[in-house]
Amino acid sequence: MVIDIHAHPPPERDGRRDYEGLIDLARRQGIDRLCMLGRVGENGPDPTPEQIVLANTETMDAVRAYPEALVGFAYLNPAHDPAFIRAEMDRTLASGTLRGIKLWVAVNARDARLDTIMTRADELGVPVLHHSWYKSVGLVYNESSPADIACLARRFPAVPIIMAHLTGCGCRGVADVQDCPNVLVDTSGSQPEQGMVEWAVAQLGAERLVYGSDVTGRDFGTQLGRILGARLTTRQRDRILGGNACRLLGLEATR
Amino acid sequence: MTLDTNTWVGHWPFQRLQPRTPSALARLLQSAGIDQAWTAAADAVLYQDPQQGNAAWLPAVARTPGLLPVAILDPTLPNWRASWRRCADDWGARVARLVPSYHRLDLADPRVDEMVDEVGAEGVVSLQFRMEDERRHHPLMKVPPPPVEAIVALARRHPSRTFHVASAYLREAVGLAEAANIVVEISSLEHLDTLRAVTSRIPPRQVCFGSFTPFYYTRSAIMKLRHGSLDTVLVASIAAGPAGWARP
Numbered sequence: 301m302v303i304d305i306h307a308h309p310p311p312e313r314d315g316r317r318d319y320e321g322l323i324d325l326a327r328r329q330g331i332d333r334l335c336m337l338g339r340v341g342e343n344g345p346d347p348t349p350e351q352i353v354l355a356n357t358e359t360m361d362a363v364r365a366y367p368e369a370l371v372g373f374a375y376l377n378p379a380h381d382p383a384f385i386r387a388e389m390d391r392t393l394a395s396g397t398l399r400g401i402k403l404w405v406a407v408n409a410r411d412a413r414l415d416t417i418m419t420r421a422d423e424l425g426v427p428v429l430h431h432s433w434y435k436s437v438g439l440v441y442n443e444s445s446p447a448d449i450a451c452l453a454r455r456f457p458a459v460p461i462i463m464a465h466l467t468g469c470g471c472r473g474v475a476d477v478q479d480c481p482n483v484l485v486d487t488s489g490s491q492p493e494q495g496m497v498e499w500a501v502a503q504l505g506a507e508r509l510v511y512g513s514d515v516t517g518r519d520f521g522t523q524l525g526r527i528l529g530a531r532l533t534t535r536q537r538d539r540i541l542g543g544n545a546c547r548l549l550g551l552e553a554t555r
Numbered sequence: 556m557t558l559d560t561n562t563w564v565g566h567w568p569f570q571r572l573q574p575r576t577p578s579a580l581a582r583l584l585q586s587a588g589i590d591q592a593w594t595a596a597a598d599a600v601l602y603q604d605p606q607q608g609n610a611a612w613l614p615a616v617a618r619t620p621g622l623l624p625v626a627i628l629d630p631t632l633p634n635w636r637a638s639w640r641r642c643a644d645d646w647g648a649r650v651a652r653l654v655p656s657y658h659r660l661d662l663a664d665p666r667v668d669e670m671v672d673e674v675g676a677e678g679v680v681s682l683q684f685r686m687e688d689e690r691r692h693h694p695l696m697k698v699p700p701p702p703v704e705a706i707v708a709l710a711r712r713h714p715s716r717t718f719h720v721a722s723a724y725l726r727e728a729v730g731l732a733e734a735a736n737i738v739v740e741i742s743s744l745e746h747l748d749t750l751r752a753v754t755s756r757i758p759p760r761q762v763c764f765g766s767f768t769p770f771y772y773t774r775s776a777i778m779k780l781r782h783g784s785l786d787t788v789l790v791a792s793i794a795a796g797p798a799g800w801a802r803p
Contacts, residue, residue: 310747322747325747325748325784328782328783328784329778329782433690434691435690435691436689436690436691436692436693436694436697437689437690437692437697467691468690468691470691490688490690490691491688491743491745491767491771492771492772492775493570493688493770493771493772494570494572494573494768494769494770494771494772495570495571495573515747516747517747518745518747519745519746519747519748519749519778519779519783520747520778520782521749521775521778521779521781521782521783522745522749522775522776522778522779523775524775524778525772525773525774525775525776525777525778526772526774526775528774528778529772529773529774529775530772
């Protein structure tokens, strides 16, 4: 089973999003399931409650329409009123329709406003996928660094956190989360820089990496090439491509 | 036939490049199904005189079956002609590559035109658009990419030459392709279903294959060739590159 833990919806054209086309392209590359993180970024770094509800409704509709191919995460903005956040988590996650939470750049991972989300994620037993990057060109809004993710992980050690963008986080980012066993890292981010996957496996273990592409801004094949081209054992590769994600999302590890 | 127009050997201070030797590089590329590869010396980008890097690696590259030496040249150095002659005559280089950003080249400088005239008469002039994602540059060594317009203007001043540009992103490649005599390689072009997306924006005859090995995983570029939805005839022509770029 190959699972892409980091996918975004296809762009809207003529009032619809071509999920069939996206799933067909994924299947061409041997990817069985896509984890849809919602229309992150389309409404800027600080989406309104209405935009959050719309994004998550779209993700739930897509997951219901293609249950064999898609799983989904709820996109949340920690800056919103805690009562709204809890209601949205109940609507999307407690029902079992979506299986995790996506956080982007609205609020930094060190901010106490994440507590509502993290506490409820702990209660529901769902993972949180959080954007992260070390950049030398300045941050986007309240963008989090891997050190910020490590801080969050230590505050909520029972919540599995997927730190997005391995290559964007770099070796420093891997070091930041090394002693946070509840942090996994997705392999998306930047260009397919040779050696990064092997380094992360050596530092964290293959059980803490998950394949992610960040489509539709990226290409399935280019991003899969990092895993297929890395010097790994078959067991390590299988874990990264899908075994770890199956376990994390409670999916059966069969095609 | 697959010609990789963007491979390197040697050392780079910000990434541990592997494989390190031309023979190991050739084995890796052959195992990926790549028949021939243009290969440049990474060291040459940062040495004050790039010929130091060329001299360190091109003799071994020239002896390695499947690898075709690429000379890194800085036309603002007074000895660039002698460097090119050594690379071409002694090591068989038929490609000269400029690295405008790292060598701080003004592409409107007449010395660049002189080099294009002389090198272009017997080989291909290539330009390296970037070496790394600018977001991941060392904070004390930020090197912005060259202006697209400057490369387009250079190409338009030499309409009888074909220019190769390596490691541009898609939006930059689309701008570069405004000059019909520029061919872009695909290692840093990325979009959902990359080759179909690229060839819907750029004429296929202006697109060629490159992997940027060993900076990138070779497999990532190969996946673009083998697993997209583009017509296989077009894919084959992109993989082979323009006529005359591979060794017979």
